[in-house]
Amino acid sequence: MSNFLGSHAINMDAKGRLAIPAKVREGLAHACGGRIVLTANADEERCLLMYPEPEWEILRPKIEALPNMNKAARRLQRLLLGNAAPMELDSAGRILVPPTLRSYAHLEKKLMLIGQGKKLELWSEERWFAWLDESSCDEDMPPEMEALSL
Amino acid sequence: MSNFLGSHAINMDAKGRLAIPAKVREGLAHACGGRIVLTANADEERCLLMYPEPEWEILRPKIEALPNMNKAARRLQRLLLGNAAPMELDSAGRILVPPTLRSYAHLEKKLMLIGQGKKLELWSEERWFAWLDESSCDEDMPPEMEALSL
DNA sequence: TGTGCGCAAGTGGTAAAAAGTGGTTTCTAG
DNA sequence: CTAGAAACCACTTTTTACCACTTGCGCACA
Numbered sequence: 251m252s253n254f255l256g257s258h259a260i261n262m263d264a265k266g267r268l269a270i271p272a273k274v275r276e277g278l279a280h281a282c283g284g285r286i287v288l289t290a291n292a293d294e295e296r297c298l299l300m301y302p303e304p305e306w307e308i309l310r311p312k313i314e315a316l317p318n319m320n321k322a323a324r325r326l327q328r329l330l331l332g333n334a335a336p337m338e339l340d341s342a343g344r345i346l347v348p349p350t351l352r353s354y355a356h357l358e359k360k361l362m363l364i365g366q367g368k369k370l371e372l373w374s375e376e377r378w379f380a381w382l383d384e385s386s387c388d389e390d391m392p393p394e395m396e397a398l399s400l
Numbered sequence: 401m402s403n404f405l406g407s408h409a410i411n412m413d414a415k416g417r418l419a420i421p422a423k424v425r426e427g428l429a430h431a432c433g434g435r436i437v438l439t440a441n442a443d444e445e446r447c448l449l450m451y452p453e454p455e456w457e458i459l460r461p462k463i464e465a466l467p468n469m470n471k472a473a474r475r476l477q478r479l480l481l482g483n484a485a486p487m488e489l490d491s492a493g494r495i496l497v498p499p500t501l502r503s504y505a506h507l508e509k510k511l512m513l514i515g516q517g518k519k520l521e522l523w524s525e526e527r528w529f530a531w532l533d534e535s536s537c538d539e540d541m542p543p544e545m546e547a548l549s550l
Numbered sequence: 551t552g553t554g555c556g557c558a559a560g561t562g563g564t565a566a567a568a569a570g571t572g573g574t575t576t577c578t579a580g
Numbered sequence: 581c582t583a584g585a586a587a588c589c590a591c592t593t594t595t596t597a598c599c600a601c602t603t604g605c606g607c608a609c610a
Contacts, residue, residue, distance in 0.1 A: 255481055255482075255484040255485070255486065256482070256483060256484055256485045256498070256500075257482050257483055257500045258500075259499070259500065260570095261570085261571085263571070263572075264572095265572095265584095265585085267571095269569080269570055269571075271569085271570090272568075272569055272570090293469075293471075293474070340586070340587065340588090341586095341587060341588060341589090342569095342570080342571085342587090342588085342589090343569085343570090344570090344571095346585075346586080364478065364482040365481060365482060365484070366477060366478070366481050366482060367460075367464040367477075367481055368464070371478075371482070381478075382504070386444075386475075389470060389471040389472050390472065391470070391472045391473065392466065392467050392470050392472075392473055394462070394465070394466055394467070395466055395470075395472065395473055395476065398459075398462060398463075400441075400442065400449065400459065400480075400519075410560095411560090411561090413561070413562070414562090415562095415595095417561090417562095419559080419560055419561075421559090421560095422558080422559060422560090490596080490597070490598085491597070491598065491599085492559085492560075492561085492598090492599095493559080493560085494560090494561095496595090496596080
């Protein structure tokens with residue numbers, strides 16, 4: 251199973267292509283032969299989610315099956331399913347980010363790619379650093395978290 | 401099991417390499433054959449955490465398994481997983497600290513490496529001494545701590 | 551107890567390899 | 581027929597591994 255860790259600063263070129271860092275590329279090649287799905291994130295942070303295709307195929311039915319009389323569930327479906335874009339790495343290990351997703355996450359030239367275990371997150375550099383500064387734990391922790399000893 | 405104690409003043413060179421003190425190096429060789437994971441600290445102190453790989457592998461699944469619809473949990477995941485960098489000591493017993501982590505913890509030339517039992521903490525010297533001066537206990541203690549007799 | 555010698559640790563530099571970048575051409579779809 | 585996207589190719593920059601030197605500390609012997 252894939253396991254993505256660490257953060258990487260990357261640049262998107264004028265054509266919207268972005269080179270996946272070699273370390274991550276290896277992980278992707280191993281997890282899914284370079285076949286990935288890129289989609290929007292549903293929580294308040296406007297970043298993109300990058301799943302190896304097999305991971306996405308585990309997740310997708312669960313999202314589709316949500317009871318969509320509920321507003322939050324409908325929102326999740328619209329964002330996650332409605333923005334999902336399957337893609338493959340080109341010969342130079344790059345992907346082309348669709349314009350829709352580019353603007354959703356406010357991606358310009360400088361980006362951050364953040365490993366999150368089974369998936370990756372793609373942020374505009376500016377927003378990532380802003381989040382690092384601003385974020386604090388105003389919400390209370392789940393019990394599993396309170397019990398952690400780092 | 402590893403047991404790191406004491407503090408060491410160390411210098412980082414211009415390339416971001418830092419030589420692990422020989423004493424600590426022995427402990428690391430014993431605990432993990434020199435395979436370590438460096439990541440960001442989640443609490444308000446911007447320092448880095450250095451785990452022998454086996455220790456990290458105990459902790460990682462617990463972090464990944466947190467319910468990430470919760471904001472505090474998401475924050476922990478982004479910080480701990482999103483900054484984790486596995487690394488090995490080079491032939492001279494040094495590690496190369498990734499730029500992202502260097503800037504997160506405001507590491508410049510002078511650093512402090514602090515033994516914390518199963519892990520180590522890496523601080524900018526300036527911030528370490530500032531913390532020593534400023535820190536006090538305004539928050540109340542968990543019961544296990546109240547019961548301690550030093 | 552002090553001085554000198556030797557080894558180990560820390561520091562800095564260099565060279566080879568790999569990764570990232572940009573441009574050009576070809577193909578496809580509108 | 582045109583425009584945009586995809587594949588390919590070549591070049592430049594960064595990274596990383598290795599090697600050599602210097603410094604400092606400890607130990608031994610005078």
